[in-house]
Amino acid sequence: MGIRHIDVRLCNGCNICVEDCPLDVLRLDEATKKAYIAYLRDCQSCFLCQSECPQDAIRCVAVHERRMPKAW
Amino acid sequence: MPGEQRYEDIDVLVIGGGLAGVYAAIKAREAGADKVVQVDKGKVGKTGASCFAAGVMHTYFPEEDDLEDRVRRLTRAQGFLAQQDLMQDHMEQSWDITQEMAQFGVDFVRTAEGKLERRAGRGSYPIISFHGPQLMAAMARAAIRKGVKMIYRTMVTDILTQGGQVVGAVGFNTRSGDFCVFKTKTTVLATGNAWYKGLGPGHRDCTGDGYAAAFRAGAKLSGAENPDGPTNFFPARYDIGPGMNKFVGEGGIFLNSKSERFMEKYNPTLKERAGLRNLNYAFTLEAKQGNTPIFMDMTHLKPDAVRRLKEVLPLAMRMFESVGLVVGERFTQPVEWMPIAPLARPGLMVDRRFETSLPGLFCAGEAASPTAVPIGLASAATSGATAGKSAAEYARSAAAAPLDEEQVKRLRQETLQALNRGSGVEPDQVLLSVQETVVPYDVLLLRRADRMQRALDAIEDARDNLLPLLNAYDPHYLRMAHEARNLTLIAELHLRMSLARAESRSVLREDFPCEDNQDWVKWVVAQRDGGGMKLSTEDVPVDGYPLKPERTKNLHHMWQLAEKLGICRVEKGAVKWA
Ligand SMILES: Cc1cc2nc3c(=O)[nH]c(=O)nc-3n(C[C@H](O)[C@H](O)[C@H](O)COP(=O)(O)OP(=O)(O)OC[C@H]3O[C@@H](n4cnc5c(N)ncnc54)[C@H](O)[C@@H]3O)c2cc1C
Ligand code: SF4
Numbered sequence A: 001m002g003i004r005h006i007d008v009r010l011c012n013g014c015n016i017c018v019e020d021c022p023l024d025v026l027r028l029d030e031a032t033k034k035a036y037i038a039y040l041r042d043c044q045s046c047f048l049c050q051s052e053c054p055q056d057a058i059r060c061v062a063v064h065e066r067r068m069p070k071a072w
Numbered sequence B: 001m002p003g004e005q006r007y008e009d010i011d012v013l014v015i016g017g018g019l020a021g022v023y024a025a026i027k028a029r030e031a032g033a034d035k036v037v038q039v040d041k042g043k044v045g046k047t048g049a050s051c052f053a054a055g056v057m058h059t060y061f062p063e064e065d066d067l068e069d070r071v072r073r074l075t076r077a078q079g080f081l082a083q084q085d086l087m088q089d090h091m092e093q094s095w096d097i098t099q100e101m102a103q104f105g106v107d108f109v110r111t112a113e114g115k116l117e118r119r120a121g122r123g124s125y126p127i128i129s130f131h132g133p134q135l136m137a138a139m140a141r142a143a144i145r146k147g148v149k150m151i152y153r154t155m156v157t158d159i160l161t162q163g164g165q166v167v168g169a170v171g172f173n174t175r176s177g178d179f180c181v182f183k184t185k186t187t188v189l190a191t192g193n194a195w196y197k198g199l200g201p202g203h204r205d206c207t208g209d210g211y212a213a214a215f216r217a218g219a220k221l222s223g224a225e226n227p228d229g230p231t232n233f234f235p236a237r238y239d240i241g242p243g244m245n246k247f248v249g250e251g252g253i254f255l256n257s258k259s260e261r262f263m264e265k266y267n268p269t270l271k272e273r274a275g276l277r278n279l280n281y282a283f284t285l286e287a288k289q290g291n292t293p294i295f296m297d298m299t300h301l302k303p304d305a306v307r308r309l310k311e312v313l314p315l316a317m318r319m320f321e322s323v324g325l326v327v328g329e330r331f332t333q334p335v336e337w338m339p340i341a342p343l344a345r346p347g348l349m350v351d352r353r354f355e356t357s358l359p360g361l362f363c364a365g366e367a368a369s370p371t372a373v374p375i376g377l378a379s380a381a382t383s384g385a386t387a388g389k390s391a392a393e394y395a396r397s398a399a400a401a402p403l404d405e406e407q408v409k410r411l412r413q414e415t416l417q418a419l420n421r422g423s424g425v426e427p428d429q430v431l432l433s434v435q436e437t438v439v440p441y442d443v444l445l446l447r448r449a450d451r452m453q454r455a456l457d458a459i460e461d462a463r464d465n466l467l468p469l470l471n472a473y474d475p476h477y478l479r480m481a482h483e484a485r486n487l488t489l490i491a492e493l494h495l496r497m498s499l500a501r502a503e504s505r506s507v508l509r510e511d512f513p514c515e516d517n518q519d520w521v522k523w524v525v526a527q528r529d530g531g532g533m534k535l536s537t538e539d540v541p542v543d544g545y546p547l548k549p550e551r552t553k554n555l556h557h558m559w560q561l562a563e564k565l566g567i568c569r570v571e572k573g574a575v576k577w578a
C-alpha cells in the first residue's frame, strides 16, 4: 500500500513529493497548495516521498494490500 | 483534445534516466554532442532500478582482484552465452568509472583512511556500498551541470524510423496527455528492464517499454529465456526492499518451513551468499518439496550490523520499522521471503560499441540483452558511458533525416487511442491477467512445455481480447494502459523464447534436463515479422572468445544435485519427482 496519509496541517506546499514520486501518485491542490494522494493504488511503496518531505508530513506503511499473484 | 509538443534538432536523444541513461547523456556531452535530450517517464534521478538499488556496487579492484577470474565468473553466470569481449571491457572500466562517479558527487562508504570500503556481499568478491538514492541524485545533478536537457513525465511509446534508420521517437506527457515527437540524429535506449510490476520499489516503473518499442520498430532482441536471474526475492507479506545482498552480507540466513537452513545443502560454500541464479534454483526445489513458506532470519544480527544496514539501506530499513519488524537496532522476527520480482529481459542485441541492429539506435543498461550487460549498477554505468560516446560519434557524421509524417500520424492515433475510448477494460485487469500467467513458480522458475503453452494461450487471449478495449480515464491511466500493453508483448516474447530453448541452462526445464553445450551455445533471437513474431537462433561466437565451454551435453548440475538429494529422478530424458 505504501503511502497512507499526508498531514495537511504540516504540509507547506513545497511540491517536492509531487515532483519526485516515481509513479506520479501525488498532486498539489491548486487552491489550498497542499499535497494530496491522487492515485493511491499505483504507489510502489518506495518511501521516497516520506524520506524527502521537509515537513515530515507523509506517512507510509509497508503493508501491501495490492493484489499480486503469489509464486506458490 | 491533447496538444502536441515537438522537440527537434537533437543530436543525441537518451530515452530513460537511470544510471545507464544518465551516463550515456553525460558522455555524449563530453564527446562533443551539442544538443543532448534526456526523457524519462518520471523524474531523472528519482526513478528506475538505479534509484532504488540496494546500496551495493560490484566494482573491480585492479590491485586486489584477479581480472581474468572475474570475467570468467561473469561469463559462467551467463551460462557461456555472454559476449565475453563486453564482459572484459566492463570489468576493466568499472574501477575508473567508480572513481569518476565519486567525482560526480556519489558518496561511497569509505574506511577511516578514506578508501572505498569493501565488505562481503553475494558472490565471491567483496562489494562497495553507497547510500541508497543519493547515488542517482548526485548523478542527475552531474548531467544537468554538463548541459543535458531534461524532459520529465514523458513516456516514450514508439521509435520512429525512416528507410530502416532510427530518426526519433514519440510518446506522451503523463500529466497533460500531450503527444510528444522527438526528432534526433541518434538515440540511446536506456529504459531498463521489464519487471511485470512486481512488489518491490523500482519494479513498478520499468515495464519493458523500450523492448516493446524496439521490437515494434524491427530491432533484434535476445535473452528473455536466459536471464541473469528470473526473479529477485523480497518479503512476501510486506512492501519492503530491496536489500537482500546486504542482509545476507551482514549474516541473514534463509530457513524453510521446517526451520532448516536449506542453502547449506544447495551451496555449502557460499550458502545464502550464492548468486541469484542459485538462489532461484534452491527456492524452486524447496517449493516443489512443499517446504514453503521460506523465511529470512535476521533476528541474530548485532546492533552494529543493523546500524550499518540503516546507513546504506535507509528506505528499506524505514519500511521494516513501519511494520515493527525492526525496533531500535534489532530485527524482531524472521520475515517470510518470496520470489515476487519477476522479470523478463528480451534485451536489444548490441555490438561492442552498443549499437543495436537498427542503424542510429544505441542501447545501454538493462535495456540491452543480458548477454551484453549483466544486471547491476557498475555495468549500467560502463555500458551507458560507451553507448553515449558511440552515439555522439555517430551524430557527428549523420545528417538529420526528415520524419515520416504518415508514421507520426499513425502512431499519434495509436498512442492516444485508449484515452479517447470513453469506457473499456481497466489497465489493471490486463496487468493482473499477465501476472497471474507468469508469476507462478512452475512457469517462471521451473519450465515444462505444456505449462508454458497454456500460459502462452492465456497471454494471446489477453492480447487479442483485452488490449483492443483498453481504456484510460486520464493521461495518468494512459501510462498504465501502455505499460499493460507492453507487458503483454513482453510476456509473449518471454514465453515463446523460453519454449524455444530446449535445455536447462539459467532456468530449469523438467522436459529438457540437460545443459546442452553441443547444440545450445546459441542465442534465441526474436524479431518482428509483419504483425507477428519470428524466432531464430544465432551461434554464440565462443570460438573467438578466450573461454570456451566443453562441447558436452550433461544433466544440468542442479538436476544432478537434486537427484543426489533424493528430490527427483531423471528417467528417459525427463524429470520425475520423488
Ligand atoms: C530493487 C532493485 C535493487 C537493486 N540493487 C542493486 C544493487 O544494490 N547493486 C547493483 O549493482 N545493482 C542493483 N540492482 C540492479 C541495478 O539497479 C540495475 O541493473 C541498474 O540500475 C539498471 O540501470 P538502468 O539505467 O539500465 O535502468 P533503470 O535504472 O531502471 O532506469 C530506467 C529508466 O528508464 C525510464 N523509463 C522506462 N520506460 C520509459 C519510457 N517508456 N519512457 C521514458 N522513460 C522510461 C525509467 O523511468 C527509469 O528511470 C537492483 C535492481 C533493483 C530493481
Ligand atoms: S514534500 Fe511534504 S511539505 Fe512538500 S508538498 Fe509534499 S507533503 Fe507537502
Ligand code: SF4
Pocket: A002, A003, A020, A021, A022, A023, A024, A025, A026, A042, A043, A044, A045, A046, A047, A048, A049, A050, A060
Ligand atoms: S511511497 Fe513512493 S510511489 Fe508511493 S507515493 Fe511515495 S514516492 Fe510515490
